[in-house]
Amino acid sequence: xxxxxxxxxxxxxxxxxxxxxxxxxxxxxxxxxxxxxxxxxxxxxxxxxxxxxxxxxxxxxxxxxxxxxxxxxxxxxxxxxxxxxxxxxxxxxxxxxxxxxxxxxxxxxxxxxxxxxxxxxxxxxxxxxxxxxxxxxxxxxxxxxxxxxxxxxxxxxxxxxxxxxxxxxxxxxxxxxxxxxxxxxxxxxxxxxxxxxxxxxxxxxxxxxxxxxxxxxxxxxxxxxxxxxxxxxxxxxxxxxxxxxxxxxxxxxxxxxxxxxxxxxxxxxxxxxxxxxxxxxxxxxxxxxxxxxxxxxxxxxxxxxxxxxxxxxxxxxxxxxxxxxxxxxxxxxxxx
Amino acid sequence: xxxxxxxxxxxxxxxxxxxxxxxxxxxxxxxxxxxxxxxxxxxxxxxxxxxxxxxxxxxxxxxxxxxxxxxxxxxxxxxxxxxxxxxxxxxxxxxxxxxxxxxxxxxxxxxxxxxxxxxxxxxxxxxxxxxxxxxxxxxxxxxxxxxxxxxxxxxxxxxxxxxxxxxxxxxxxxxxxxxxxxxxxxxxxxxxxxxxxxxxxxxxxxxxxxxxxxxxxxxxxxxxxxxxxxxxxxxxxxxxxxxxxxxxxxxxxxxxxxxxxxxxxxxxxxxxxxxxxxxxxxxxxxxxxxxxxxxxxxxxxxxxxxxxxxxxxxxxxxxxxxxxxxxxxxxxxxxxxxxxxxxxxxxxx
Amino acid sequence: xxxxxxxxxxxxxxxxxxxxxxxxxxxxxxxxxxxxxxxxxxxxxxxxxxxxxxxxxxxxxxxxxxxxxxxxxxxxxxxxxxxxxxxxxxxxxxxxxxxxxxxxxxxxxxxxxxxxxxxxxxxxxxxxxxxxxxxxxxxxxxxxxxxxxxxxxxxxxxxxxxxxxxxxxxxxxxxxxxxxxxxxxxxxxxxxxxxxxxxxxxxxxxxxxxxxxxxxxxxxxxxxxxxxxxxxxxxxxxxxxxxxxxxxxxxxxxxxxxxxxxxxx
Numbered sequence: 001x002x003x004x005x006x007x008x009x010x011x012x013x014x015x016x017x018x019x020x021x022x023x024x025x026x027x028x029x030x031x032x033x034x035x036x037x038x039x040x041x042x043x044x045x046x047x048x049x050x051x052x053x054x055x056x057x058x059x060x061x062x063x064x065x066x067x068x069x070x071x072x073x074x075x076x077x078x079x080x081x082x083x084x085x086x087x088x089x090x091x092x093x094x095x096x097x098x099x100x101x102x103x104x105x106x107x108x109x110x111x112x113x114x115x116x117x118x119x120x121x122x123x124x125x126x127x128x129x130x131x132x133x134x135x136x137x138x139x140x141x142x143x144x145x146x147x148x149x150x151x152x153x154x155x156x157x158x159x160x161x162x163x164x165x166x167x168x169x170x171x172x173x174x175x176x177x178x179x180x181x182x183x184x185x186x187x188x189x190x191x192x193x194x195x196x197x198x199x200x201x202x203x204x205x206x207x208x209x210x211x212x213x214x215x216x217x218x219x220x221x222x223x224x225x226x227x228x229x230x231x232x233x234x235x236x237x238x239x240x241x242x243x244x245x246x247x248x249x250x251x252x253x254x255x256x257x258x259x260x261x262x263x264x265x266x267x268x269x270x271x272x273x274x275x276x277x278x279x280x281x282x283x284x285x286x287x288x289x290x291x292x293x294x295x296x297x298x299x300x301x302x303x304x305x306x307x308x309x310x311x312x313x314x315x316x317x318x319x320x321x322x323x324x325x326x327x328x329x330x331x332x333x334x335x336x
Numbered sequence: 337x338x339x340x341x342x343x344x345x346x347x348x349x350x351x352x353x354x355x356x357x358x359x360x361x362x363x364x365x366x367x368x369x370x371x372x373x374x375x376x377x378x379x380x381x382x383x384x385x386x387x388x389x390x391x392x393x394x395x396x397x398x399x400x401x402x403x404x405x406x407x408x409x410x411x412x413x414x415x416x417x418x419x420x421x422x423x424x425x426x427x428x429x430x431x432x433x434x435x436x437x438x439x440x441x442x443x444x445x446x447x448x449x450x451x452x453x454x455x456x457x458x459x460x461x462x463x464x465x466x467x468x469x470x471x472x473x474x475x476x477x478x479x480x481x482x483x484x485x486x487x488x489x490x491x492x493x494x495x496x497x498x499x500x501x502x503x504x505x506x507x508x509x510x511x512x513x514x515x516x517x518x519x520x521x522x523x524x525x526x527x528x529x530x531x532x533x534x535x536x537x538x539x540x541x542x543x544x545x546x547x548x549x550x551x552x553x554x555x556x557x558x559x560x561x562x563x564x565x566x567x568x569x570x571x572x573x574x575x576x577x578x579x580x581x582x583x584x585x586x587x588x589x590x591x592x593x594x595x596x597x598x599x600x601x602x603x604x605x606x607x608x609x610x611x612x613x614x615x616x617x618x619x620x621x622x623x624x625x626x627x628x629x630x631x632x633x634x635x636x637x638x639x640x641x642x643x644x645x646x647x648x649x650x651x652x653x654x655x656x657x658x659x660x661x662x663x664x665x666x667x668x669x670x671x672x673x674x675x676x677x678x679x680x681x682x683x684x685x
Numbered sequence: 686x687x688x689x690x691x692x693x694x695x696x697x698x699x700x701x702x703x704x705x706x707x708x709x710x711x712x713x714x715x716x717x718x719x720x721x722x723x724x725x726x727x728x729x730x731x732x733x734x735x736x737x738x739x740x741x742x743x744x745x746x747x748x749x750x751x752x753x754x755x756x757x758x759x760x761x762x763x764x765x766x767x768x769x770x771x772x773x774x775x776x777x778x779x780x781x782x783x784x785x786x787x788x789x790x791x792x793x794x795x796x797x798x799x800x801x802x803x804x805x806x807x808x809x810x811x812x813x814x815x816x817x818x819x820x821x822x823x824x825x826x827x828x829x830x831x832x833x834x835x836x837x838x839x840x841x842x843x844x845x846x847x848x849x850x851x852x853x854x855x856x857x858x859x860x861x862x863x864x865x866x867x868x869x870x871x872x873x874x875x876x877x878x879x880x881x882x883x884x885x886x887x888x889x890x891x892x893x894x895x896x897x898x899x900x901x902x903x904x905x906x907x908x909x910x911x912x913x914x915x916x917x918x919x920x921x922x923x924x925x926x927x928x929x930x931x932x933x934x935x936x937x938x939x940x941x942x943x944x945x946x947x948x949x950x
Contacts, residue, residue, distance in 0.1 A: 031583050191544050216787070216794065223773075226736055226767060230760065231784065233787065280795060308575070308577055
């Protein structure tokens with residue numbers, strides 16, 4: 001049994017890692033902002049003293065929202081990825097498998113291509129992301145009683161369907177709009193403002209918190225439907241709850257920052273490889289690691305080269321070798 | 337033994353069909369007519385050019401500038417909606433729409449038109465070959481920025497002019513545009529870098545996207561803040577930056593797309609953009625007139641706009657609106673076109 | 686906990702698996718359901734623990750209709766041990782066992798220290814305390830089965846339902862498991878286990894239920910129910926029955942064992 005001190009130190013690590021990465025992220029950027037100035041800028045800003053200098057603006061209007069969005073996005077992807085993998089008994093899944101990302105892309109594309117003035121691009125993207133999830137769940141319900149296998153299959157079908165629609169829209173649309181669509185879909189952490197953060201934070205929080213609260217149920221579900229039922233759980237309902245929570249959170253962060261790939265697969269797996277599948281620790285750790293990982297990847301993405309590198313690319317380049325290394329060390333855990 | 341025979345038969349069938357397909361695809365259009373080498377180095381034979389389809393707005397604009405707009409019987413959708421063309425030649429909106437650049441073309445729609453020649457951009461070699469093979473119609477690929485060139489080249493005018501039998505007009509057009517351009521560049525090329533303003537040009541739909549190489553900024557006597565000599569060639573057209581990066585660059589002037597959705601007021605009213613010199617000094621201008629590629633007159637007009645804004649002292653006598661109208665008149669034969677665009681889109685100068 | 690089954694009928698699509706099965710199982714007994722493959726043993730078990738909904742018939746636990754019981758309450762009374770479990774993730778044994786405490790937890794709760802103590806104690810009767818910190822993906826098939834039994838015990842149930850609990854176990858562990866079940870029955874648990882081997886049934890059970898083709902063909906004490914005739918009609922195998930009585934070979938009870946006649950040749 002983990003001793004008191006080791007669980008305390010575990011908790012401290014979970015909080016410290018993303019915090020350190022956050023500090024790193026805020027200190028790095030193209031504008032020559034001396035990191036030593038940051039603490040005093042913070043204090044002044046929090047006390048409401050605004051000096052109207054570029055440094056303050058860069059810190060509060062540009063770096064801070066981007067860093068916080070990275071935390072929200074990474075944390076959401078980490079914890080939803082890990083929980084979906086558990087309840088669908090499939091370590092290869094990401095929240096995108098259920099159709100959220102292609103739904104959001106179609107929503108954004110429709111708005112950008114046809115200038116539907118009533119709905120903003122964000123509203124449209126969010127609506128369609130949820131629509132795609134709803135479609136996945138409905139198909140799976142009527143064709144397979146919401147079992148793990150049918151959910152994944154339905155998700156693949158819905159994703160393919162929406163991808164087809166997206167391609168269609170891109171063909172019909174004006175070329176300038178097509179660039180706008182492609183730009184919206186790709187990870188857009190560089191364009192994030194406080195509005196994005198404030199819009200996406202509530203649902204992301206609700207989703208993440210909800211999932212953390214039911215982490216034990218997620219663990220029991222991950223061992224099999226029949227046995228979970230024998231332990232008194234309403235398997236279908238509880239699985240649905242987790243999926244809905246995950247979808248709300250993921251839809252809102254994807255609407256704000258685009259479809260950043262790889263974080264949702266790498267973060268949960270890195271977590272599993274680093275700390276094992278301990279049910280009480282896995283989900284909180286995925287949340288923390290997801291945030292930390294994306295913060296580091298984005299810090300690199302915005303500073304390493306003259307221009308911005310898509311953060312998904314950095315995530316892959318950094319994550320994949322790390323993943324391989326950890327995998328080799330832990331294959332025996334899976335009985336291999 | 338039987339399995340072996342089936343395998344051998346299968347291999348023969350596969351090899352045979354591949355060979356046939358290969359031969360058929362590689363077969364050029366009938367080698368009759370004038371030989372033209374397009375900007376992809378393809379040798380194409382053009383018999384006649386009475387019925388023309390343009391799948392690339394730059395070519396459409398050149399065709400109208402050459403005076404053969406009535407021969408154009410099919411265009412892509414961007415050509416039909418080009419703000420410049422639709423004002424100069426309203427009939428453009430009635431030409432058959434055959435698809436969109438970079439998307440799929442309705443090849444049967446094109447086939448129905450019984451055409452002589454097709455113009456495309458240079459980016460889609462395979463598509464060009466396949467259309468040529470399927471329809472047996474010569475396809476010419478050309479654009480203002482041909483492969484390997486970062487600045488404009490007016491070769492496209494000569495190529496198209498030769499094909500449609502308007503070589504004289506093409507030469508005239510070319511000489512005029514090159515002349516007008518050099519009127520500006522002979523002044524701006526003499527300006528030392530220290531006196532050139534630093535300029536940031538934003539993409540039409542995303543303020544945080546720009547290009548590493550912007551010809552009109554250079555010709556107009558400015559310096560593109562996003563230019564990086566080591567990188568400018570390797571990077572594709574549009575690159576992403578962050579607002580922080582723009583603030584760090586602190587450009588003197590910001591150029592927005594003329595037909596895009598942002599106005600200078602949007603930047604003046606956004607607190608996040610305030611630290612930038614161009615915003616503080618209210619030097620944000622809505623200028624660019626590209627629409628899926630360059631407009632032949634636009635190349636000169638945009639350079640004029642830039643020159644006037646970057647160096648008002650050296651171009652004191654340049655009345656951009658009047659001169660631009662003249663350029664458009666020469667190219668398209670229409671009066672007051674620039675004035676109309678300026679009014680409709682709120683161009684800055 | 687007295688288990689009453691009335692007219693239980695179940696179909697897989699149109700294939701009948703249980704035909705009008707009725708039986709009354711007293712509490713505190715180890716009952717073994719014996720029968721060939723396809724006789725309906727597993728289906729019977731699953732209907733008892735509500736994993737399958739019968740087409741007709743009723744199941745009562747102490748006069749309470751099983752299907753009307755609250756699922757959580759039911760899970761606190763009844764523990765189920767499946768025959769096959771395919772692990773997806775490398776969990777620790779102790780975590781798997783403590784998941785048996787789930788029926789006592791609300792939806793937002795996580796097992797407490799007390800729950801973990803119950804889990805550890807559940808490992809003791811089957812002698813698996815040393816496995817507590819191991820990853821259950823690294824266990825042998827038999828060890829995994831023992832862990833799952835411990836999980837069911839962690840539920841602190843009144844009834845234990847096991848699907849072929851001795852399959853894939855080595856000789857020692859077969860005995861360990863059956864001894865544990867026998868002792869639990871003595872302490873008041875009602876235990877129903879399906880089984881193939883008539884001798885296991887003969888040696889350890891209090892009562893035996895013979896099933897064939899979805900019907901109960903016999904029910905009673907092992908030495909009465911297991912005989913040359915019943916084995917012939919159930920399995921189609923000729924057997925010789927050997928009886929051991931009080932006083933023979935350290936024997937304290939009546940025991941009847943089965944040897945296939947062909948092995949005697």
